[in-house]
Amino acid sequence: MSENYIEKWLNGELSEQEKLEFENSPEFESLKKLTSSIDKFKAPELNKEKEWQRIKGSIQERSHQETKKSVQWFPTFIKVAAAIALLVTAYIYFFSNNITTVSTSIAEKKTVVLPDSSIVILNSLSSISYNDNNWENQREVKMEGEALFTVRKGSKFEVEASSGKIKVLGTQFNVRERESLFEVICYEGLVQVNKDDEEVKLTPNKIFRSFGGDYSLDEKIGLTPHLATDESAFYSVPVKEVLNEFERQYEVNISVKDINLQQDFTGKFTHTDIDLALKSITVPLDISYEIEGEKVILTKK
Structure with missing residues (x-):
């Protein structure tokens, strides 16, 4: 049987006569067995819907396990x-x-002992705050108003006011911050004052002062800590600042007549006797005073 017959049979192109002759040939039986075996290897029909549901279920189960x-x-x-x-x-x-804050009211002073036994005397209407738990690592005090510091020797000690910062190791100094006045007085040791871009180191009897944007450095021999003796002391300070401090100490209102409040005053007044305190201010300025209850009237002579 020729290969041409086999090819035509596979393609269904045999005539009836040729088909009859081919089916009676020995080669036909072999080809029939071969095609039967090949049919067994045909892929089954794919049911798309059924397969999609199977895959979808598998995905959901895996997602549930991961969740x-x-x-x-x-x-x-x-x-x-x-x-x-x-x-x-x-x-x-x-x-x-854990911040400790100590403050004073009008006509009141307080003595504060810090964790390292350094001492602060707070003037009236003043306050300090510090971190008690972190004191060993950072000796830093924030203050407002006026205070006298007697610092025990040790690590760096800092006082921070809104007008500037003071750094010391062990010393005694006074800081006054009232309105536009910022003043630091060194009594013992060495004090470093930082104000804006200025850095000044003060030795005993030196005074750093900032008033209205102007800086000055003075020296007064024999300075003593005035707050420790219940006094307020002033060195070339406008009279207005002196009278403001007087009001804070004695809880009075002061009215003035024909007095130049910008003239400088150097002196001090006591906190324990209002008449003596007024004389300490009025005599050097050649003015008179009159007390009417909680009001004090100052008049130029």
């Missing part, structure tokens, strides 16, 4: 994060919020 695993470790993560947050909050509260 279950995520849910198992997520509570642990939450617990760890909460513990860390609690520790951080406790640390911040302990070291940042």
Whole structure:
């Protein structure tokens, strides 16, 4: 049997006569067995809808398993994060919020002993604040008003006012910050004053003063800490500042007539006797005074 017959049979192109002759030939039986075996290897028909449902179900099951695993470790993560947050909050509260503040009202003074036994005498209407727990690492005091500091020797000691910063190691000094006046007096040791871009180092009897934007450096021999003796002392300060301090100490209102409030005053007044205090101010300025209850009237002679 020729190969041409086989090819035509495979393509269905044999005539009836040729087909009859081919089916009676020995080659036909061999070809029939071969085609039967090949048919067994045909891929089954694909049911698209059924296969899609199978794949979709598999995806959903895998997603559920992954979610279950995520849910198992997520509570642990939450617990760890909460513990860390609690520790951080406790640390911040302990070291940042444990601030000690001491303040005075009008006509009041206080003596404050700091954690290292340094001493602060607060004048009236003044305040200081410091971190008691962190004091060993950072001796820093924030202040407003006026205070006398007697600092025990040790690490750096800083006083921060809104007008400037004072740095010392162990010394005694006075800081006055009232409205536009900023003044630092050194009694013992060495004091460093930082004001804006200025840095000045004060030795005993030196006074740094800033008033209305102008800086000055003076020296007065024999300076003594006035707050320690219940006094207010002034060195070339406008009269207006002196009278303001008088009002803070004696809780009175002062009215003036024909007095130049910008003239300089050098002197001091006591905090314990209002008449003696007024004489200490009025006699050098050649003015008279009159007390009417809680009001003091000053008049040029």
